[in-house]
Amino acid sequence: MKEIEGTTEFLRRKSKLYKNNHGKTQMQIVVKGSHQGFRRYPMGTGNHSCLSRGDYESMSHQGNKEAIASLDKIKLNIGNDVVEVYVSDIELEKEVKCNNREYEIDIYIKIDRTEPEEYKNLWNGELWLEVFHTCKVDRKQAEDFAIERLPLFETKIPDTYTFYENITLEGYKKRKKQIIEKYKQFGVNGIFFSFNKKFFSVKWRLSENGNYTAHIGDRNFTIIKSKYDDGYGIMYGEKKPLWEYNGKRFNSIEDAKKNAEYVAFLLYNNEKM
Structure with a gap:
């Protein structure tokens, strides 16, 4: 018992060296x-x-x-x-x-x-x-x-x-x-960053030209319709629109919105697209 008590006391004193x-x-x-x-x-x-x-x-x-x-x-x-x-x-x-x-x-x-x-x-x-x-x-x-x-x-x-x-x-x-x-x-x-609508919903608004826009993190995002097919793109900054992610096209406005929120997460943390 004394040996066990001694070990316990040693661990207690050791922990106080590292913790407040x-x-x-x-x-x-x-x-x-x-x-x-x-x-x-x-x-x-x-x-x-x-x-x-x-x-x-x-x-x-x-x-x-x-x-x-x-x-x-x-x-x-x-x-x-x-x-x-x-x-x-x-x-x-x-x-x-x-x-x-x-x-x-x-x-x-x-x-x-x-x-x-x-x-x-x-x-x-x-x-x-x-x-x-x-x-x-x-x-x-x-x-x-x-x-x-x-x-x-x-x-x-x-x-x-x-x-x-x-x-x-x-x-x-x-x-x-x-x-x-x-x-x-x-x-x-x-x-x-929880990507859960339960906690906070990104406020998408219709612009004067009919495109959905939102300010997420430190950038403005706009969803645009393709002139050539039924796809949608994500515009941010001065770069060309993003039409797909991981090889998957954005086939609806909602799909583009969802991906825009994830893209905002990556950009906010200076990660490469």
């Missing part, structure tokens, strides 16, 4: 040298497609994550729409299992209420938020969250929200306060 009182991995700011930022011990879980999650976090990533998590009301800018989320509770680096894979999500929000009010029920009273700096949400994570029907939202860190090199701890705190005020004033821009 809330069970989270200890973070330490590094302000000098070539590896500036926040360093921590790997969790063994998280988004394995990117080593920076759970291993090394930039100051910009950690600072923006903390800034958003400090808000008691978060204004989400989703396409042309705005949803105000009133926070009941918020947690950083929340672990969750989706489709038998373990992830560590930047911010977990338990919702008190939303405006418009229906979104609290649509999202089952919770929201999972990833902050994109050097590590994006990959296709597998988006798919896993869709399977589990969990609302997953990602926001990119704007260039004007980054932290400076060789910053001191006091400078870090000051900069974070500035970014908090930016989020309060302008809200959090981003895109949903």
